Structures are given as C-alpha cells and as structure tokens.
Amino acid sequence: MTSGRPLPHPARDDLELTQVLFALSDPVRLDLVRQLASGPQEMADCLAVEPPLPKSTKSHTMKVLREAGVIRNEPRGRNRIVSLRREDLDSAFPGLLDAVLDGEGTA
C-alpha cells in the first residue's frame, strides 16, 4: 500500500483557487514556497531547520502543496527534487504567486 514513486499531481486546468490559497495560508508552507522561488531544491535540503522536522511531517507538508498544485515533486535517483509550478500557477491565477511572494516580511 505504500507506493513506488511518481506521485500524482493535479493537471494545470484542475487547479482550484481555494486549495491553493489554503496551501499557502500556513507559515511553514509559505516559507517553503518562497525558498523554491529561487529555484528547485532537493527535498533533503528543503525545510532544513533546527530541530529538524520529522520525515513524516515534512512529507505531509509537501503533500498539501503538491495536491494543491503549488509544487512539483519528482523522483531523482534516491531523493526527490521539489520545484514551484510557477507557469501553471501564473496561467491559472495570473498575478497571484507574485503577490504572495512579494509579501516579504509578513508571515
């Protein structure tokens, strides 16, 4: 029941605004999205804080963002590459991502 690896991602046309907004409404997830704004990252490097988040929690964080269509999570050898779905988001909700990424200081 676990799985192999290629995880399901919603199609660009299936993105729902409320889901995206919800995914972004958590400080930790928003933070991650901002980190990804500068480019894809290996998942291992992603939420590297002290103390380190448990794997399952981290995985769950990714899941929420992935299922909302905010990030892409692809297998790469033994680890994973996480990236922002910038074009898809821009096409579905023009201006939204930029606006969110701009709100710098604000949590």
Add this chain to the structure above:
Amino acid sequence: MTSGRPLPHPARDDLELTQVLFALSDPVRLDLVRQLASGPQEMADCLAVEPPLPKSTKSHTMKVLREAGVIRNEPRGRNRIVSLRREDLDSAFPGLLDAVLDGEGTA
C-alpha cells in the same frame, strides 16, 4: 458578555498574509468577498442563499474575514454594512486581491 456594536478591526499595518490567505481559502467566504467587490452591502442581503444560513453561522463567517482584515463591518442603524477593505489590502499586499478576484470560475 455580548456586546454593543462597534467591532474590533485590525489596523492596516497589522494585516498578516497567512491570515488573509486562510480567510480567502474557503469557498463561501471567497464568494462573499467577490460579491463585495462591487460595493458595500447590507449584511442582511449578503449570503442570501437557499436554504438560508443560520444567523450564527453567517456571523461567524463575517468574523473570520473581519479579523483577517479582509472586510469591514460597521453598524448602521439596526443592521450592518459590510465592505471590502480594498485599499488596506492593496497597500499591504499589492496585487493579491486583484488576482484573487480574477480567478472567476474557479472555486
């Protein structure tokens, strides 16, 4: 413990992005915000659907949006006027509201 009427609203500088995003991440609340985009409304007219929402539920919906700083809720005689805090939002998170209001068909 109930109250009179002028309800507390967060100051423009205290708006938090995550709270705003969360407030907007619910279909009913988002819908209300879109209705308000065309101008203030009397609360009584606001979420007029069938079957009608119980008063307490409606009031709670308003509360979430108000506490996030998305709407203003002011006494007006025996009822209330609800309005979008457009300028405050635009100043705090430029482009955000427009982007959200644009996502028309998408729930």
Add this chain to the structure above:
DNA sequence: GTCATGGTTCGATTCTAGTTGAACGATCGT
C-alpha cells in the same frame, strides 16, 4: 544480494476550525 539512505504511507492522537441553537443587546417603530 545486502545494506544504508531518503521518502511515502498508515494510524493514533491532538489541536484547530466549522456549525448551530439559545440567550442577549441595540435599535427603530409605534
């Protein structure tokens, strides 16, 4: 093949948010 590594899934618990009736408050009309 075997082992170490990185990540997902399951399941239990905890915490937070939504829902709604009932009680209360303020205001307006008479």
Add this chain to the structure above:
DNA sequence: ACGATCGTTCAACTAGAATCGAACCATGAC
C-alpha cells in the same frame, strides 16, 4: 415603554487538519 428585528456571543458538538512514530519501499553503493 413595548415589541419586533437584526446581529453578536456563548457553549456544546462535529469535522477536519497537523503531528509524528512505525512500517514499508526504491534506489544506489558496495
């Protein structure tokens, strides 16, 4: 002053989301 109307607050319940350990799985290294 009284009653009706409109909305908030309280409190109890339900539903949903976050947290995290344990089990599991693929891949890569040896």
